[in-house]
Amino acid sequence: MSLRMLNTRPARPCAVLVGVQLPGVSDAEHAADLAELGRLVKTLGYDAVATVSQRREGLASGTVLGTGKLKELARLTGGSGVIASGAQDRTTKARERWEAAEAAVEVPGDEPGDEPEEEQATAPTGDAPVEEARRPTVVVVDHELSPSQLRNLEKATGAQVLDRTGVIVDIFHRHARSHEARMQVEIARLNYLAPRLRESTGGRERQQGRGAGDSAVELDRRKIRDRLAELREGLAAIQKDQDQRRYARRDQLRVALVGYTNAGKSSLMRALTGSEVLVADQLFATLDTTVRALQPESRPRVLVSDTVGFIKKLPHDLVASFRSTLDEALEASLLLYVVDASDPTWQMQLEVTRTVLREIGADAVPSLLLFNKVDRLDAAAQEALRSSHPEAMLLSAHRPGDVGLLRERILSAFAASMVDADLVIPYAAQSRISEIYEHTTVLSEAFDESGRRLRVRGLPGAIARLTQAFGA
Ligand SMILES: Nc1nc2c(ncn2[C@@H]2O[C@H](COP(=O)(O)OP(=O)(O)OP(=O)(O)O)[C@@H](O)[C@H]2O)c(=O)[nH]1
Ligand SMILES: [Mg+2]
Numbered sequence: 001m002s003l004r005m006l007n008t009r010p011a012r013p014c015a016v017l018v019g020v021q022l023p024g025v026s027d028a029e030h031a032a033d034l035a036e037l038g039r040l041v042k043t044l045g046y047d048a049v050a051t052v053s054q055r056r057e058g059l060a061s062g063t064v065l066g067t068g069k070l071k072e073l074a075r076l077t078g079g080s081g082v083i084a085s086g087a088q089d090r091t092t093k094a095r096e097r098w099e100a101a102e103a104a105v106e107v108p109g110d111e112p113g114d115e116p117e118e119e120q121a122t123a124p125t126g127d128a129p130v131e132e133a134r135r136p137t138v139v140v141v142d143h144e145l146s147p148s149q150l151r152n153l154e155k156a157t158g159a160q161v162l163d164r165t166g167v168i169v170d171i172f173h174r175h176a177r178s179h180e181a182r183m184q185v186e187i188a189r190l191n192y193l194a195p196r197l198r199e200s201t202g203g204r205e206r207q208q209g210r211g212a213g214d215s216a217v218e219l220d221r222r223k224i225r226d227r228l229a230e231l232r233e234g235l236a237a238i239q240k241d242q243d244q245r246r247y248a249r250r251d252q253l254r255v256a257l258v259g260y261t262n263a264g265k266s267s268l269m270r271a272l273t274g275s276e277v278l279v280a281d282q283l284f285a286t287l288d289t290t291v292r293a294l295q296p297e298s299r300p301r302v303l304v305s306d307t308v309g310f311i312k313k314l315p316h317d318l319v320a321s322f323r324s325t326l327d328e329a330l331e332a333s334l335l336l337y338v339v340d341a342s343d344p345t346w347q348m349q350l351e352v353t354r355t356v357l358r359e360i361g362a363d364a365v366p367s368l369l370l371f372n373k374v375d376r377l378d379a380a381a382q383e384a385l386r387s388s389h390p391e392a393m394l395l396s397a398h399r400p401g402d403v404g405l406l407r408e409r410i411l412s413a414f415a416a417s418m419v420d421a422d423l424v425i426p427y428a429a430q431s432r433i434s435e436i437y438e439h440t441t442v443l444s445e446a447f448d449e450s451g452r453r454l455r456v457r458g459l460p461g462a463i464a465r466l467t468q469a470f471g472a
Contacts, residue, residue, distance in 0.1 A: 012047045013047070014046065014049045014134055014135060015046040015047065015048050015049070015136050015137075015139070015140050016076050016077060016138070016140070017038060017048050017142065018051075018065065018073060018139060018140065018141045018142065019033060019051070019052075019141075019142040019143075020055075020056045020059055020064060020065070020143060021055045021056070029348075032344070032345045033142055033312070034053065036311075036345075037140060037167070039283055040167045040168065041167060042282075043283045044167055044174070046138060046140075048140075049134060049136055050076050052069060052073045052076070054069045062149060062152050063083065063149060063152045064145065064153065070156055073139065073156075073157055074156055074157050076135075077136050077137070077139060078158055079155075079158035079159060080155075081156055082156060083152045137159055138159055138161075139153060139157050139159045139160070140162045140164075140167060141153070141163045141164065142163075144163050144313075145161070145163040147195050150163065165192060165313075165315045165318075168284070168315070169185070169189050169318065171283060172185045172188065172287060172318070173185050173186075173189055175287050176288075177288055178287075179238065180242075181287045183231050183234055183235045186227075187232065187235070188315075190224050190227060190228055190231075192315075197220055197224075239324070242327075249291075251458075251459060251465060252300065252302075252303050252439065252459075253301070253302040253459060254291075254302070254303045254304075254305065254331065254333050254334070255294075255304045255332060255333065255336055255410055256307055256328045256329050256332035256334075257338055258310075258329050258338065258357065259309060259310070259337055259338035259339060259349070259350075259353050260310055260338075260339070260346075260349035260352060261283045261284050261285075261310065262281070262282070262283055262285075262309065263309065263339055263372060264340060264397045265306055265307065265309065266285065266306050267279050267397035268338060268372065268403070268406070269290065269304060269306035271398075271400070272407065273292035273293060273294060273295050277290050283309070284309060286306060286309065287308055289305055289306065289324045289325055289328050290306045291303050291304070291328075292304055294407065294410070299437060300458050300459070300462065305332070307328050308325040310352050312348065312352050314352075319356060326360050326362070329357055329360070333365070333414065333417075334368065334414070335362065335367040336370055337350065337354075337369045339369065340373050341371035341374050341376075341377060342376035342377060343373075350369075366413065368392075368393065368409060369391065369392035370392065370393050370395060370406070371385050371393070372395060372396065372397055373397070374394045393405070393406065393409060414459075417459065417460070418441075418457045418458060419458070419460050419463050420443065420455065420456065420457045421455075421456055421463045421466065421467050421472075422454070422471075423436065423453070423456055423471065423472060424450050424453050424470055425451050425452045425454065425470050426450065427451050427452075429451070430452070432469075436456060436466060436470075439458050439459075439462040440456035440458035441457045441458065442454050442455070442456050443457055
C-alpha cells in the first residue's frame, strides 16, 4: 500500500472532459473535438483522466447532460449528481468520495464501454489519499455553457466547472506577454467572467444570504465595467500607434503566416527571418504579432509576420480582441496558410482558418498553402497531398532546404506584381538613395550631369511614390 503511495506523481490537478455529440457530428469528429479539448486542458496544466460523452439532440438542457450521464460524471468527481439539494459543501462530501475512490476514475478514452460500474467504486481505505489525489477536481465541457448550466453542473459534480471558452480564455491569460496582448486578454476575460460572476461565487453567497451576495456581485460588475472602459481606452492608444507603424510599412512587401494553433507558424517565422520567436508544442504559444524582415534580406525588403493561431469554436469576441493579427492578415500582400499536415484533422483546421479570414475579408489577399511537418509523413501520404493540392507546397520548418525553397516561392510570387520605373536622383539628394534600395530592386545604374540614373523594380505603391519625387 505504501508502495502505491510512493508511485504518486507530483500533483497536477485532474480534469474530466465532457462532450455532447450533436446530430450531424460524426464519431471521428466528436473524438477529435474531445482530443483537442484534452490538449487545451493539458496546456492549462491539468491531467485529463476521464472522458464523459453523450449523444444528444441539443445543448439546451439545464445540465447539458442527461440525468444518467450526470450521475456518472458525479461519480467521477465525488458529487451528488443532483442539482436541487445537491449544493452541499465539497468538504462535507469528503468521506463519500474517499469511499468511492479508485474504480470511479476512468482511464482516458472515448469508448462509452470503458466506464466503470458503480459497484466497482470502492477502494481499500489505505489507498484513499492516493486515489483522492487523482480524483478530478475540474470538469471541462467542450461547449459554451450558459451561466445557469455552469452553476447546475458545479452543484451536481461538486467540482469546478469550466467550458471550452473558459479554458481558452485562461490559456490566453497565461500566455499573453506584451502589454497589448495582456490588455486584449483582460478585456476578453472580463467579458467572459462578468455574466458568470454570481454563479462562480454561488457557494459563498448562499452562506452569506442572497442579498449580500447580490450587492457584492453588483459592485464587482461595476468595477468590471470601469476596468473595461479603462482597458479599451489604453488599447485604443496602443492601436493608434500600431496603425501608424503599419501605415509606414504600407509600401513594403508583407507576408503573414496564418493558420490553426500549433501548425508551425512560429517555427517558419524563425526559419525565414532568423528571429527568436517562441516555438512550443502547446496551443496558443504565440499571442503577440511579431514582424521581422526576411533573411537574408531581399531587395525590396520583405516583412514577415507571425500571428495568433485560430481554433475551432473560438469565441467571437476573442477573435475580435486580436485585432492586430487580423489586421496583419488583411494588409498582407501574401498570406501563407500554414497547415500541420501530420494532424489527422488538418482539413477541418484549414477550413476554420479560411472561415475566420473570409469573415474579415482577407480571402481577397493572394495566398499560398503550406503543408508543414511533412517530415512526419510517409512517401505515400506526401504523394496524396501533392496530387490533391498541386498548388500547395509541402515542407518542414525543420529543414533549411525547404525553407530556402519557400523563400524563393515568396519572392517569385511578388515578382509578378512588380512594376519598373526610371528615376533620377540629383546629386544633392543622394542621402535618399538608401530609401530607394530599401523599397526596390535596382536593375541598372548610370551617372550623368543631372544625377544618378536608376532603373528600379518595386511594388506599384512604392514606385508611384518614388516616381513622384524622382521620376525621369
Ligand atoms: N516534426 C515537425 N515539427 C514541427 C514542424 N514545425 C513545427 N513543429 C513543431 O510543432 C510545434 C508547434 O510549433 P509552433 O511553431 O510553435 O506552432 P505555431 O503555429 O506557432 O503555434 P501557436 O503559436 O501555438 O499557434 C512545436 O513543437 C514545433 O517544434 C515541422 O516541420 N516538423
Ligand atoms: Mg506560434
